[in-house]
Amino acid sequence: MPRRASDLEWSLTLFTMTMQLACGLAMAATLLDLGMRRSASEPVRYLGVAVFPLVAIGVLLSLFHLGHPFAAWKSFLNFGRSRLSLEIVVTTIFALSSLFYSALWLMGIARFRLALGTGTVLLGLATVLASAAIYTVRTQPFWNSGWLPMSFLGTTLLFAGLVPTTFRGLLPDDTSARPFLGATMVGGLSLLVSAIWMFRRFCRLGQGRLASAHLQGERPVLSPWSIVPFGFYVLLTGILPSAIALALWSTANDWANLLFARFSLPTFVLISLGAVVGRALTYLAGTSLSRF
Amino acid sequence: MQVPGTQVAFFVDSTKCTNCKTCEIACKDFNSPDDSRRIRRVHSFEGGEFPHVFAYNISMSCNHCEDPICVEHCPTEAYTKRARDGIVVHNPQRCIGCRYCIWLCPYGAPQFDPVEGKVRKCNLCVEELDGGNAPVCVAACPTRAIEIGSLADIASRHGATASIRDLPPADLTRPSCRYKVRKEALHAPAR
Numbered sequence: 001m002p003r004r005a006s007d008l009e010w011s012l013t014l015f016t017m018t019m020q021l022a023c024g025l026a027m028a029a030t031l032l033d034l035g036m037r038r039s040a041s042e043p044v045r046y047l048g049v050a051v052f053p054l055v056a057i058g059v060l061l062s063l064f065h066l067g068h069p070f071a072a073w074k075s076f077l078n079f080g081r082s083r084l085s086l087e088i089v090v091t092t093i094f095a096l097s098s099l100f101y102s103a104l105w106l107m108g109i110a111r112f113r114l115a116l117g118t119g120t121v122l123l124g125l126a127t128v129l130a131s132a133a134i135y136t137v138r139t140q141p142f143w144n145s146g147w148l149p150m151s152f153l154g155t156t157l158l159f160a161g162l163v164p165t166t167f168r169g170l171l172p173d174d175t176s177a178r179p180f181l182g183a184t185m186v187g188g189l190s191l192l193v194s195a196i197w198m199f200r201r202f203c204r205l206g207q208g209r210l211a212s213a214h215l216q217g218e219r220p221v222l223s224p225w226s227i228v229p230f231g232f233y234v235l236l237t238g239i240l241p242s243a244i245a246l247a248l249w250s251t252a253n254d255w256a257n258l259l260f261a262r263f264s265l266p267t268f269v270l271i272s273l274g275a276v277v278g279r280a281l282t283y284l285a286g287t288s289l290s291r292f
Numbered sequence: 293m294q295v296p297g298t299q300v301a302f303f304v305d306s307t308k309c310t311n312c313k314t315c316e317i318a319c320k321d322f323n324s325p326d327d328s329r330r331i332r333r334v335h336s337f338e339g340g341e342f343p344h345v346f347a348y349n350i351s352m353s354c355n356h357c358e359d360p361i362c363v364e365h366c367p368t369e370a371y372t373k374r375a376r377d378g379i380v381v382h383n384p385q386r387c388i389g390c391r392y393c394i395w396l397c398p399y400g401a402p403q404f405d406p407v408e409g410k411v412r413k414c415n416l417c418v419e420e421l422d423g424g425n426a427p428v429c430v431a432a433c434p435t436r437a438i439e440i441g442s443l444a445d446i447a448s449r450h451g452a453t454a455s456i457r458d459l460p461p462a463d464l465t466r467p468s469c470r471y472k473v474r475k476e477a478l479h480a481p482a483r
Contacts, residue, residue: 065390065391066388066389066390066409067388067389067390067391067406067410067411068388068409068410071368072388074367074368074386074388075368075388075390077367077369077386078366078367078368082364082365082366082392083365084365084367084392085367088367137396138361138464139361139465140395286395290395292335292398292399292400292459
């Protein structure tokens with residue numbers, strides 16, 4: 001077990017996951033809006049409305065990380081030099097954009113919705129990349145690598161594909177599920193590749209004597225062999241179900257529909273749980289390996 | 293912008309250090325007596341294989357780096373590098389306790405206190421220094437293992453180095469502090 005529970009950084013884990021989920025939802029809502037030529041169904045409306053509350057919850061969660069949450073406004077002061085300031089500015093713009101986007105869905109206004117949705121998606125992706133940039137700094141040997149942005153973008157894409165295929169009422173017909181299943185599969189593959197990349201880096205950095213000493217308490221959950229259960233978990237929950245669904249969808253039948261209706265929600269829950277645990281371990285390994 | 297050649301730095305002679313931790317206690321007594329932070333810490337390292345084993349101690353606080361990543365990335369600009377002597381000073385009034393500096397600093401210099409909700413680090417006792425006195429760790433060390441002076445002077449001393457086997461690579465942030473260690477603890481030729 002970890003020596004310090006705070007090393008798991010629960011508030012930041014949930015913040016990054018929530019922002020990536022919000023960006024994924026905005027992506028799915030905009031694509032569905034585009035596909036339905038703006039005559040979107042009631043469930044898609046809920047999807048569009050949900051974007052801003054998620055962003056707001058994420059921002060509120062991130063404040064729990066601070067020693068002085070009410071002084072959070074000061075974090076804008078070093079904009080231009082600090083990557084953390086940059087992330088906070090981009091997140092604020094994303095939050096404002098998602099507020100207007102969700103408001104348009106709530107009020108049922110189709111005008112400008114597609115344009116604003118596209119802008120919100122781009123800002124969401126910028127937020128995800130700005131979040132990744134915080135960790136990829138030269139003094140952080142574990143995080144400073146391509147696996148981290150890949151993991152963040154993969155999670156976003158996974159959520160973008162997973163939500164419409166899980167809650168199938170969002171889809172106008174069965175054939176429109178294919179691009180979303182494809183997105184889920186690509187997102188899952190990105191997560192798998194980033195997990196393997198991450199563990200390779202972990203194995204290399206964890207060999208140092210200081211690193212070994214710092215990782216004593218974390219060994220039960222973080223060892224070079226942890227890639228086996230983690231890799232299988234990502235494969236079984238994030239890639240295989242969408243790959244099977246994609247293969248069966250072309251010959252869609254009642255049996256396949258029943259199967260997906262039964263298993264899509266548990267799969268969504270398992271993927272979300274796995275992503276949260278994986279992210280928490282990312283924080284734990286990063287803070288342990290860089291500790292002096 | 294710092295004036296070239298004015299950087300103030302610590303010199304820690306590890307060959308004199310006995311790991312008595314007087315510097316650590318003096319620093320704590322002066323800076324943070326009521327909380328969990330240890331702004332200066334003495335680290336012990338061992339190495340070698342029997343019968344050629346060795347051990348050494350490094351007393352370390354902030355290295356007042358020439359390329360300080362905390363100054364670069366602190367979102368509230370709580371860190372500044374003084375132009376006249378290159379000391380990296382932390383202003384707790386500006387700190388919001390985001391702990392980003394703790395993630396960034398390769399030497400673990402910034403320390404967070406959950407009760408105060410803020411970070412503190414070694415300011416090289418600037419108030420003492422500006423008043424013409426030595427920092428408390430320098431004054432307290434019974435073996436005179438810690439000294440303070442200009443980096444130009446300190447770096448030219450025999451055996452002074454920042455590249456030590458168990459320390460993070462010196463090229464990451466270009467630390468100003470110099471250490472004198474036994475030859476087995478050297479990572480690279482002295483800089």
